[in-house]
Amino acid sequence: MVTEVSQTFPDTSTRAARRRSKDGNRLWTGATALISLLLLAPIFSVFVAASGDGQGNWGHLVDTVLPRYVANTLILMLGVGGVTLIFGISSAWAVTRYDFPGRRFFEWALLLPAAIPAYLIAYTYTDFLEYAGPVQGLLRDIFGWQSARDYWFPEIRSMGGAMLVIGAVLYPYVYMMTRTAFLLTPGSLFEAGLLARRNLLFGIALPLARPAIIAGLALVMMETISDFGTVEYFAVRTLTLGIFNVWLGMNDLTAAAQIACFAFLFILALLAIELHARSRRRYSDTSKKAVPLKRLRARGVSLAGCLIACIAPIAVGFLLPVGVLLSFILRGYSLDVTPQVVDAGVNSLIVSGGTALLVIGVAGFLVFVSTYRGGPMLKRLAALSAVGYAFPGTILAIGVVTAAGALDSGAVAVLRDWLGFDFRGWFSSGVGLVLFACLVRFQAVGYGAISAGIQRLPPNLMNASRVLGHGFGASLRKVVLPLMRGSILAGGLLVFVDVMKELPMTLLLRPFNFETLATYVYQYAKDELLEQAAMPALMIVIAGIGPVMLMNAALRRLTRGS
Missing domain, CATH: 1.10.3720.10 (MetI-like)
Structure with a gap:
């Protein structure tokens, strides 16, 4: 009887551990699929x-x-x-x-x-x-x-x-x-x-x-x-x-x-x-x-x-x-740093920096989960979520407005019934709409950078960390992310500069009286007053020189490695 009991307890604990692992895997993969579908929603819209x-x-x-x-x-x-x-x-x-x-x-x-x-x-x-x-x-x-x-x-x-x-x-x-x-x-x-x-x-x-x-x-x-x-x-x-x-x-x-x-x-x-x-x-x-x-x-x-x-x-x-x-x-046409220029610069930093953080966070989550926890279908879905870069900003702006409007209507009804407040317009207007549009548009940049970085890691790195007793989240935080620092930084910088230059989506989706450097320069140039916006225009150019250096360095590493 002692022998039978000693065999039963390990089997029970093993089944429980497997059940917890399966539930955790479903949670990770479900979140990945949900985020991927959310990124594809504007295109379907x-x-x-x-x-x-x-x-x-x-x-x-x-x-x-x-x-x-x-x-x-x-x-x-x-x-x-x-x-x-x-x-x-x-x-x-x-x-x-x-x-x-x-x-x-x-x-x-x-x-x-x-x-x-x-x-x-x-x-x-x-x-x-x-x-x-x-x-x-x-x-x-x-x-x-x-x-x-x-x-x-x-x-x-x-x-x-x-x-x-x-x-x-x-x-x-x-x-x-x-x-x-x-x-x-x-x-x-x-x-x-x-x-x-x-x-x-x-x-x-x-x-x-x-x-x-x-x-x-x-x-x-x-x-x-x-x-x-x-x-x-x-x-x-x-x-x-x-x-x-x-x-x-x-x-x-x-x-x-x-x-x-x-x-x-x-x-x-x-x-x-x-x-x-x-x-x-x-x-x-x-x-x-x-x-x-x-x-x-x-x-x-x-x-x-x-x-x-x-x-x-x-x-x-x-x-x-x-x-x-x-x-x-x-x-001396554009030497004065007016409050409008400062506001446009701050808004550009908010939109560009916020989008870069969102893209890197979302892209990293999709790449890591689809690579280490997902199957072929999840990998294809995560890769498909980055297709927004192939669409013009005006097309995506239409999709974002339509998708956000549908979400706004649904959320308004649910939240009004639960809390008694009207949240109309929260999802279909404001800076958040611009951030979401830029996330869909430039997701491919961050996804490509992180995918290229993770392909250079040893294939059994995650398994080795799990054998040593670390969970999936801890393994990502302590092992994978430190090794991916360069790819994450490069992808974030590229996204930052791309959003800094973005004009059509920002122009179409921005809130009232909200200017970025790109829209500020556009407004002055449209009125034949480019001289007054020379300084903000030069700021956009200076911000774009960093990725140029990154591209050249990548070319040098590639040719040396060949």
Whole structure:
């Protein structure tokens, strides 16, 4: 009997421990699934809003302006894609293939335009190149022209101007991915091309880097569709601007959601292209160690070509716009730090910092639980919750308003019955709505950074901690989080700067009399008073330089590790 009792007690305690473990696992996985569905709710809400009863404007839009929106969006995408390919590929090949004075400086300086929002370049170029600007004024003084009828000068506020300014800040996507592909291509493949007397750039490098180039180009196209500030300022009627105009101008959320669903087709096509490009990123090298191609010493024509390929993108995308902003400040137009500027700066810090904390917290929770406690389905759901980054801010704003309105109505009824108070508007207005929208939009940034970091950890690290007696939460806090500090910091900083530059969602969802640096600059530039907002605009640029340094450091680590 003693023996039977001694066998029974361990079995009972083991079953109880397993039951507690199973209940705890259900709690973790259930919370993860709930958060993932909450992040996906705004995307589903766009389609729900599009199916509602509108004001009958959809047919009118199809007959009048929708074809123009589609045509302009496609033309703008093609033009921006051409600019980014020229700037990105030529500069990537120059710093990879040739050795010339300043090469190491240009390697990271070519990423600087990524720190500037496209709408800031649009404002500065308009001031610099318009009829009353310094360029045309200098031409009239030199040649004695009296009016615009005496000469022809390209109009910057046009489709061509939008292609140039958007491409000038988005080419780092193509440059970064193309340069990485060039550096990771084994030198033996280039040597084989030399033996076959093939052109190394067009015959070897570009065909092998084509999947990476297409992937970078797909990201450029997505950002082009998302752009609002540039196309609004240049009066280029795209789908994004159409959503904004129909929603606020015609007060028709349903028709705006229908245009958003139409724009979603473009996003799906670009995502399919990007995924197809990634699936084909394969080649074989039978050598023991993949040694990159040895650089040539640039001289004469090749030196001049390298300098032009590197200086031109930096000058167009960074030096000139920053120079214009600095000139305004040095001339005393924007030296006073007014209470409005301070409030806008504080609001930007609140929104950017709050979103960064939310994104890192939510992304970390989803990644950790789906990796260590979830199955394949939970991992797919957690990854799918980060798809909001592929959607333009105007589209997500519609979804956030619709989802928050439904939650507000449901919560109002429940809380009023329980507590007797009316909570109407708590979920569908205020700064919290902006934070939630930015969380959905930039969840992919934090999720990607933390996912990449956790893949570098030993696979049995969590199991070893559990064997030593630590629970799941304690293992995360004491073991995993300290090792993930670098990835968490990098992801948070990237989110912080992205939100600092964000314009359309903040403009659409902000509370009354709530300005961030981006909306503050937009309001002044829209009234042709960019000089008064030069200092806040420069603050946005300075905030974006940190992630540029991070991107360059990541590229260096990647190429050294290869």
